[in-house]
Amino acid sequence: xxxxxxxxxxxxxxxxxxxxxxxxxxxxxxxxxxxxxxxxxxxxxxxxxxxxxxxxxxxxxxxxxxxxxxxxxxxxxxxxxxxxxxxxxxxxxxxxxxxxxxxxxxxxxxxxxxxxxxxxxxxxxxxxxxxxxxxxxxxxxxxxxxxxxxxxxxxxxxxxxxxxxxxxxxxxxxxxxxxxxxxxxxxxxxxxxxxxxxxxxxxxxxx
Amino acid sequence: xxxxxxxxxxxxxxxxxxxxxxxxxxxxxxxxxxxxxxxxxxxxxxxxxxxxxxxxxxxxxxxxxxxxxxxxxxxxxxxxxxxxxxxxxxxxxxxxxxxxxxxxxxxxxxxxxxxxxxxxxxxxxxxxxxxxxxxxxxxxxxxxxxxxxxxxxxxxxxxxxxxxxxxxxxxxxxxxxxxxxxxxxxxxxxxxxxxxxxxxxxxxxxxxxxxxxxxxxxxxxxxxxxxxxxxxxxxxxxxxxxxxxxxxxxxxxxxxxxxxxxxxxxxxxxxxxxxxxxxxxxxxxxxxxxxxxxxxxxxxxxxxxxxxxxxxxxxxxxxxxxxxxxxxxxxxxxxxxxxxxxxxxxxxxxxxxxxxxxxxxxxxxxxxxxxxxxxxxxxxxxx
Numbered sequence: 001x002x003x004x005x006x007x008x009x010x011x012x013x014x015x016x017x018x019x020x021x022x023x024x025x026x027x028x029x030x031x032x033x034x035x036x037x038x039x040x041x042x043x044x045x046x047x048x049x050x051x052x053x054x055x056x057x058x059x060x061x062x063x064x065x066x067x068x069x070x071x072x073x074x075x076x077x078x079x080x081x082x083x084x085x086x087x088x089x090x091x092x093x094x095x096x097x098x099x100x101x102x103x104x105x106x107x108x109x110x111x112x113x114x115x116x117x118x119x120x121x122x123x124x125x126x127x128x129x130x131x132x133x134x135x136x137x138x139x140x141x142x143x144x145x146x147x148x149x150x151x152x153x154x155x156x157x158x159x160x161x162x163x164x165x166x167x168x169x170x171x172x173x174x175x176x177x178x179x180x181x182x183x184x185x186x187x188x189x190x191x192x193x194x195x196x197x198x199x200x201x202x203x204x205x206x207x
Numbered sequence: 208x209x210x211x212x213x214x215x216x217x218x219x220x221x222x223x224x225x226x227x228x229x230x231x232x233x234x235x236x237x238x239x240x241x242x243x244x245x246x247x248x249x250x251x252x253x254x255x256x257x258x259x260x261x262x263x264x265x266x267x268x269x270x271x272x273x274x275x276x277x278x279x280x281x282x283x284x285x286x287x288x289x290x291x292x293x294x295x296x297x298x299x300x301x302x303x304x305x306x307x308x309x310x311x312x313x314x315x316x317x318x319x320x321x322x323x324x325x326x327x328x329x330x331x332x333x334x335x336x337x338x339x340x341x342x343x344x345x346x347x348x349x350x351x352x353x354x355x356x357x358x359x360x361x362x363x364x365x366x367x368x369x370x371x372x373x374x375x376x377x378x379x380x381x382x383x384x385x386x387x388x389x390x391x392x393x394x395x396x397x398x399x400x401x402x403x404x405x406x407x408x409x410x411x412x413x414x415x416x417x418x419x420x421x422x423x424x425x426x427x428x429x430x431x432x433x434x435x436x437x438x439x440x441x442x443x444x445x446x447x448x449x450x451x452x453x454x455x456x457x458x459x460x461x462x463x464x465x466x467x468x469x470x471x472x473x474x475x476x477x478x479x480x481x482x483x484x485x486x487x488x489x490x491x492x493x494x495x496x497x498x499x500x501x502x503x504x505x506x507x508x509x510x511x512x513x514x515x516x517x518x519x520x521x522x523x524x525x526x527x528x529x530x531x532x533x534x535x536x537x538x539x540x541x542x543x544x545x546x547x548x549x550x551x552x553x554x555x556x557x558x559x560x561x562x563x564x565x566x567x568x569x570x571x572x573x574x575x576x577x578x579x580x581x582x583x584x585x586x587x588x589x590x
Contacts, residue, residue: 002416009408153415160411179397183404191424194444202440 001153003195004137006188007130008157040116041162047120049155055124055131056138056151063139063147075203080136081196087129089189130158130185133192217273217540217559224270227560231266231568235259238572239579250590254582261285261578262571269563275531279567280380283370286574287377289581291431294318296584298433306436317341318433319350321357321373325406325475326413326421338417356573364566365487366480369470369510370530371566372573375428379469380530383461383509390463399471399511399526402478409475421475427452467509470528484525489562491523491533492545494552504533504542513542521551529562 067076124131134154141147161181219227236242239259246252265278272278297318298305307317319341330338342349360372369376409421423435424445430453437443452473460468470477484490498518505513512526513533523542533542544559545551 002412002420005415006408006412009411157411176400179400180403180407183397183401184408187401187404187408194448198440198444205440 001149003191004134004150004153005157006191007133007137008154009160009184009188043116044120044123045155045159045162047117048124048159049152051121051124052151052155053148055135056147057144059135059138060141060144060147063141067139075200077136077140078196078198078200078203081133081192081199084129084132084136085189085192085196087132087189089186089193130188217556219270219273221271224267227270228263228267230564231571232263234568235262235571235575239575250583250586251579253586254579257582258575258578262575266563266567266571269567270560274535275559275563276535279370279531279570280377280384282567282570282574284377284381285578286374286570287381289574289577290374291378292581292584293577294432296580304436305433307433308436311340319353320375320428320432321353322375322426322428322474322476323419323422324354324357325479326409326419329410329414330417333414334417336417338413339419339422360569360573361480361483361487363487364489364529364569365484366477366525366527367487367489367529367562367566368480368483369474369477370528371570373470373476374574374577376467376470378428378431379457379461379467380509382458383465383467385462386465389465391460392464394464394466394511396511396514401472402474402481405473406475406478424448425452425473427457427469427473429453430457465509466511471510471526480528481525484527488547489529489558489565490545490547491527491529492543492551493518493521493523494541494543494555495521496552497539497541499539499541501539503536503538507532507536529566534559 134151137150138147141150236259239255244252244255262282265282269275269278295305298307302308302311311317317340319339323339327337327339330336337343337350339350344351357368357372360368364371370380405421405425409425412420422429425448427449429435429449434449435442435445437446452469456469456473460466500518502515502518505515505518508527509530509532510526510528512524512528514524517524529544531544534544537543540555543551543555544562546554546558546561549558
């Protein structure tokens with residue numbers, strides 16, 4: 001659960017770094033105030049949790065169907081962890097990091113109440129390296145409950161970054177927070193690279 | 208006023224320097240001997256005397272030459288080396304090894320260090336328990352004494368703790384002085400936010416797992432203190448991580464950049480100490496009237512704490528550890544120790560004398576035990 005939480009932390013910081021500029025205006029639009037923003041934020045987070053529960057179920061069933069050999073269960077995730085972790089590190093160090101956020105599509109919506117729900121949907125399905133890693137993890141869990149727990153830890157970790165949103169207007173030095181978030185992403189990438197290597201070596205030794 | 212005269216303002220005559228050293232002389236004498244020097248054991252007496260003389264000569268020279276960092280670094284590096292020597296020696300005497308086992312964790316026999324403090328806060332608040340497997344009071348390097356020492360030093364010195372109190376900082380400080388010119392000159396300023404990212408990660412993961420995750424996975428100083436026994440692929444990975452971080456951030460990069468890269472880019476306590484610079488009374492000030500914007504201070508700062516923009520705005524950033532390297536490099540005496548509330552360019556000598564007394568006294572008293580113990584053991588080895 002710890003590594004899923006760390007991954008969530010990294011994913012949340014990356015989302016906030018890239019999507020913050022799209023999400024702030026919607027979550028804080030009009031005369032919202034802290035209470036209304038908190039309601040919007042709850043809807044946004046609830047949608048994300050719902051999507052993650054579905055992904056946990058799907059990934060676990062895929063894992064049960066495809067990763068049948070115990071050695072493969074270590075080696076395949078090990079390789080995938082390393083690949084996705086390298087992508088995560090690359091994201092944090094790349095100067096050409098894509099600033100576009102998939103949540104931009106919600107700009108076309110007219111109904112404001114649907115915005116947090118759709119933002120949550122788009123945000124949780126934004127296929128980034130961190131999501132690939134947690135899908136890999138979900139697929140390799142022994143039971144469905146463990147897969148749920150991994151995704152919930154991932155959700156909690158990523159949500160930490162969104163909690164200050166109701167107070168976003170009062171936060172100064174947003175650039176500093178963005179930098180810290182990006183560095184945390186790279187750090188999580190390194191952690192998962194090590195985890196991948198550990199899995200891979202463990203799998204080879206046990207095989 | 209010409210440059211030589213301006214430099215001379217920080218220098219003092221032999222007699223005045225001696226006079227400034229008297230309080231340090233008396234206090235360190237009391238701390239090192241308990242007021243009753245014991246000459247019954249010659250090696251012990253020689254060790255105490257050597258440490259006492261070393262500390263007081265360095266303090267005297269700070270006043271006599273007007274240079275700070277040069278003499279601070281000598282004691283700071285000796286402190287780091289002697290602490291590691293003492294710790295390793297104790298570990299080997301207790302366990303016949305630098306590594307600790309599961310049993311040592313269960314019996315709470317792990318010496319505590321200040322780097323754990325940021326990870327302890329959240330779990331302590333929620334569970335009312337200390338997550339580190341060490342002794343709370345009593346025993347070697349116990350938790351309560353280290354927390355109190357760190358707290359007092361941080362309130363008084365702010366991030367000055369990192370250059371005057373941390374017993375690890377001397378390692379990368381030492382390696383950063385090995386080459387005269389840096390091989391790597393430019394590193395992005397973005398990296399100096401890394402300790403904050405590490406701090407967030409380790410504080411939250413420690414709260415979630417109720418384990419000191421930084422110690423378990425990241426701390427590079429396990430290479431010179433103690434580490435987990437390698438019994439599995441995971442513990443081997445942990446060993447690989449701390450050895451890589453030690454080699455990279457404490458040895459290779461400091462040599463290549465002439466900067467304290469571990470302190471600048473990894474240490475989570477450094478991040479906490481950076482924030483504490485807001486409350487400390489001591490700071491570094493830039494006298495804009497005297498500054499010629501030569502940027503020597505920017506070049507020599509080991510913690511990336513001063514930028515060209517800081518010089519232009521006349522403020523040193525919160526990342527400053529008050530090591531004094533920039534103060535020594537400035538031949539206009541434009542950057543100087545100051546006290547909050549006192550305008551830049553005024554009371555330079557008073558501020559420096561006060562800061563040096565407090566910070567050096569802390570380092571001298573804090574380091575005395577391990578320096579004396581190391582000297583004793585070295586003397587026993589020689590004779």
